[in-house]
Amino acid sequence: MSLSNQPQLNPEHQLALSEVIGALSYALDLTEGQPPGHCIRGCWIGFHIGQQIGLSSAELWDLYYTLLMKDAGCSSNAARLCDLYGNDDRATKRDFKTVDTDNIAQMVQFVLTHTGVKGPLAERFKRVLNLARRGEQLATELIQTRCERGAKIAKQLGFSEKVADGIFSLDEHWNGQGKPQGLRGEDIPLFSRIALLSQVIDVFHHVGGPTAALNEIRERRGSWFDPELVDAALALEYDVDFWAALRDDDIGSLVQSIEPEVRALTVDDDLLDNIAEAFSQVVDAKSPFTAGHSERVALYTDVLASKLGIDAARRRWLKRGALLHDLGKLGVSNSILDKEGKLTDEEWREVRLHPVYTEQILSRILPFKEMAIVAGAHHERLDGKGYPKGMVASELTLETRIITICDIFDAITADRPYRGPIPVPEALEIMGRMTGTALDTNCYHVLLECVHEMQLDK
Numbered sequence: 001m002s003l004s005n006q007p008q009l010n011p012e013h014q015l016a017l018s019e020v021i022g023a024l025s026y027a028l029d030l031t032e033g034q035p036p037g038h039c040i041r042g043c044w045i046g047f048h049i050g051q052q053i054g055l056s057s058a059e060l061w062d063l064y065y066t067l068l069m070k071d072a073g074c075s076s077n078a079a080r081l082c083d084l085y086g087n088d089d090r091a092t093k094r095d096f097k098t099v100d101t102d103n104i105a106q107m108v109q110f111v112l113t114h115t116g117v118k119g120p121l122a123e124r125f126k127r128v129l130n131l132a133r134r135g136e137q138l139a140t141e142l143i144q145t146r147c148e149r150g151a152k153i154a155k156q157l158g159f160s161e162k163v164a165d166g167i168f169s170l171d172e173h174w175n176g177q178g179k180p181q182g183l184r185g186e187d188i189p190l191f192s193r194i195a196l197l198s199q200v201i202d203v204f205h206h207v208g209g210p211t212a213a214l215n216e217i218r219e220r221r222g223s224w225f226d227p228e229l230v231d232a233a234l235a236l237e238y239d240v241d242f243w244a245a246l247r248d249d250d251i252g253s254l255v256q257s258i259e260p261e262v263r264a265l266t267v268d269d270d271l272l273d274n275i276a277e278a279f280s281q282v283v284d285a286k287s288p289f290t291a292g293h294s295e296r297v298a299l300y301t302d303v304l305a306s307k308l309g310i311d312a313a314r315r316r317w318l319k320r321g322a323l324l325h326d327l328g329k330l331g332v333s334n335s336i337l338d339k340e341g342k343l344t345d346e347e348w349r350e351v352r353l354h355p356v357y358t359e360q361i362l363s364r365i366l367p368f369k370e371m372a373i374v375a376g377a378h379h380e381r382l383d384g385k386g387y388p389k390g391m392v393a394s395e396l397t398l399e400t401r402i403i404t405i406c407d408i409f410d411a412i413t414a415d416r417p418y419r420g421p422i423p424v425p426e427a428l429e430i431m432g433r434m435t436g437t438a439l440d441t442n443c444y445h446v447l448l449e450c451v452h453e454m455q456l457d458k
């Protein structure tokens with residue numbers, strides 16, 4: 001469906017679009033290495049700036065979703081960023097947000113403190129030199145990827161060109177020194193100008209409160225930022241409620257309450273499918289080794305669920321859970337996800353947190369509570385030796401068991417950083433040895449049937 005049409009709704013299942021996108025924006029914060037709620041707070045800040053400059057309700061609605069979705073393309077450059085800097089992509093992204101890129105001393109300091117810090121000295125030397133010689137071009141490429149991807153996802157969700165353009169030009173600076181196009185002044189879409197300003201206010205507010213945030217934007221007035229917008233933000237200096245909201249744990253509800261009613265949408269099943277699909281693509285874009293993983297797991301899940309006699313409505317619900325099962329992987333560094341060698345204990349600890357993040361984010365959406373538990377349990381095992389909770393067989397629903405078996409089937413048959421893809425017959429043999437302890441025997445037999453019917457075992 002298109003966001004321009006009010007969907008037909010069953011009143012009992014009304015779910016606001018702002019609630020779904022607001023909750024899922026926490027997944028985008030994870031990728032950016034930002035404290036939880038960064039996009040939500042950015043939305044609060046930018047929305048107030050939009051009001052200050054007199055935007056109409058319809059414009060504020062578009063601005064609202066530009067701000068919530070501004071980081072939708074963020075996962076697409078994580079692997080490359082990690083490769084270039086030889087460092088945790090999330091820490092690199094987080095710290096880069098505090099750097100004034102017009103300030104050479106700050107940039108040099110950033111590269112020196114964030115490049116190959118854990119690697120051997122010679123490796124570090126090479127990486128720093130590479131960034132010094134090709135830094136400008138590499139940064140443009142990284143931002144271009146992120147912008148294009150973010151704008152594409154917004155359009156895929158049915159948001160307007162204005163929203164997509166706002167996301168695309170997020171990193172352009174008022175003085176023409178931004179990326180990827182080097183747009184200047186009012187050539188930069190207004191929503192991008194507001195989103196960048198809001199982002200910096202949130203980052204500096206988090207570190208040093210309102211004074212630090214306002215000092216920073218005064219400093220970059222006319223270089224990074226549109227002077228008129230800086231003045232609009234400065235006019236909020238003595239608005240106690242505005243700043244108090246940024247410290248409020250329940251800012252999610254506050255942000256939901258300001259969505260302009262003019263377009264306030266509730267979500268139907270088609271749109272929910274669409275959103276789950278879009279966010280699964282954000283997850284899969286994070287690592288070259290997980291490309292297409294969520295989508296394949298969702299497809300296998302649907303096929304198995306159908307064979308097991310699960311009805312169409314429940315299957316549709318389960319497919320969304322399968323699409324989003326690895327949402328929490330956005331919170332794991334690519335230096336771990338793409339690592340070729342064995343993981344250290346500490347790295348394993350980080351990997352084991354990803355289903356926890358999945359469950360936490362999905363349970364922010366009230367009607368997703370059950371799905372959050374089902375998806376968050378996809379690494380649990382029947383014998384209680386799984387993670388993160390060590391659940392036992394009696395706690396594992398059929399739905400979780402289906403996602404788990406499909407997840408493992410795809411993990412074994414897909415290419416991995418430390419090995420090539422394993423042929424299907426061999427994968428099934430390995431999985432056969434896991435039945436009864438890790439995997440559900442019945443689900444396994446149904447998988448065998450499906451694979452045989454589709455002649456994938458040849």
Ligand SMILES: [Fe+2]
Pocket residue numbers: 325326354355378379
């Ligand atoms: Fe997983």
Ligand SMILES: [Fe+2]
Pocket residue numbers: 293297325326407
């Ligand atoms: Fe997975």
